[in-house]
Amino acid sequence: MASNTKPVVSFLGPVASYSHQAVRQVFPEDKWELRPVNTIDGKYVFDEVQDRQVTAGVVPFENSTNGSVVFTLDNLADRDGRYKDITVDGEIFVDVHHCLLGRKNPAGKLDESHEASGTCTPTLTDPSPSKPKSKPLSSLSHIRRLYSHPQAFGQCNAFISTYLKGVEIIDVSSTSKAAEIVSQDETGTWAAISNQLASNLYGLDMLGKNIEDREDNTTRFLVIGTNPAVPDDWDLQKLAIAKSGSKSLVSFTVPHTSPGALADVLGCFREFNLNLTSINSRPSLLAPFQYIFFVEFEGHKYDDPDGRVKGALEKISRVAHNWRWLGSWERYR
Numbered sequence: 421m422a423s424n425t426k427p428v429v430s431f432l433g434p435v436a437s438y439s440h441q442a443v444r445q446v447f448p449e450d451k452w453e454l455r456p457v458n459t460i461d462g463k464y465v466f467d468e469v470q471d472r473q474v475t476a477g478v479v480p481f482e483n484s485t486n487g488s489v490v491f492t493l494d495n496l497a498d499r500d501g502r503y504k505d506i507t508v509d510g511e512i513f514v515d516v517h518h519c520l521l522g523r524k525n526p527a528g529k530l531d532e533s534h535e536a537s538g539t540c541t542p543t544l545t546d547p548s549p550s551k552p553k554s555k556p557l558s559s560l561s562h563i564r565r566l567y568s569h570p571q572a573f574g575q576c577n578a579f580i581s582t583y584l585k586g587v588e589i590i591d592v593s594s595t596s597k598a599a600e601i602v603s604q605d606e607t608g609t610w611a612a613i614s615n616q617l618a619s620n621l622y623g624l625d626m627l628g629k630n631i632e633d634r635e636d637n638t639t640r641f642l643v644i645g646t647n648p649a650v651p652d653d654w655d656l657q658k659l660a661i662a663k664s665g666s667k668s669l670v671s672f673t674v675p676h677t678s679p680g681a682l683a684d685v686l687g688c689f690r691e692f693n694l695n696l697t698s699i700n701s702r703p704s705l706l707a708p709f710q711y712i713f714f715v716e717f718e719g720h721k722y723d724d725p726d727g728r729v730k731g732a733l734e735k736i737s738r739v740a741h742n743w744r745w746l747g748s749w750e751r752y753r
């Protein structure tokens with residue numbers, strides 16, 4: 421545990437990342453120390469939690485536009501047993517509205533013809549490109565480089581391919597890191613896909629607002645801990661907007677040579693009438709094209725009055741190769 425008297429929650433930094441915003445929704449600063457962690461792949465949040473340097477961590481899990489966050493799945497896959505005590509203890513949803521941040525072009529005027537059309541050129545690979553839902557707030561003709569997290573690029577395809585064609589795309593560890601880098605640019609030609617909070621913090625101009633492809637763009641974050649270290653009274657429990665039962669997550673591998681092995685594991689959920697809410701897979705890295713599967717389902721390991729979760733987990737332990745219960749938590753949506 422940290423030297424501070426307050427429990428610590430760590431997240432992908434620097435401050436003003438979406439992970440930070442997720443943390444702020446749930447962990448009040450009068451009770452928790454909020455600690456940003458710099459990392460290239462989310463590993464350090466997992467490391468700090470596993471090593472009990474912090475009580476909890478918050479990591480992105482999936483985005484409604486761009487899908488799974490593979491580095492979180494890879495850490496949960498825990499191929500080398502480094503994160504053996506980590507459990508998933510909660511989830512947080514964040515509405516993600518991206519902004520284009522940079523320096524205004526002093527000489528630039530908005531290109532009205534381009535602005536008015538708001539369409540991107542059809543190509544062979546994308547014959548009917550989607551129309552961006554927002555226009556730039558000022559000229560972007562001076563922008564040469566665009567920094568962001570790869571997930572954020574994937575959520576702003578239409579805006580980028582319409583208004584930032586030919587601009588060099590540079591992946592960085594978070595959207596707030598992108599804003600921090602752009603704030604140090606002396607040429608005025610770099611921009612970041614980031615957010616309003618980062619714009620204020622790093623003193624950057626807003627060149628575009630709500631530039632995500634979809635209005636309903638949402639990222640789901642997981643709260644990780646080393647159960648039962650998480651205090652009983654933490655505020656996640658109080659956030660229940662539409663509490664509708666619980667969810668659990670398991671990972672497993674299957675004997676890859678026997679036909680129907682995956683169906684056998686999935687059959688355990690059906691047999692015990694447990695509704696599945698997500699399925700993911702990642703390469704097992706034991707042999708090419710063998711996978712670790714992740715299944716999320718409705719039900720709680722420790723709040724299981726009719727024993728359905730217990731029954732399914734017992735059966736899975738017989739039909740799966742390696743399996744692990746990764747956590748159960750209250751469901752908020």
Ligand SMILES: O=C(O)C(=O)C[C@]1(C(=O)O)C=C[C@@H](O)C=C1
Pocket residue numbers: 432436437438439440480483489516569571572593594595596639
């Ligand atoms: O870069 C950030 O601000 C993050 O918190 C990471 C992250 C992600 O990895 O999914 C979180 C939410 C957004 O979907 C984009 C990026």
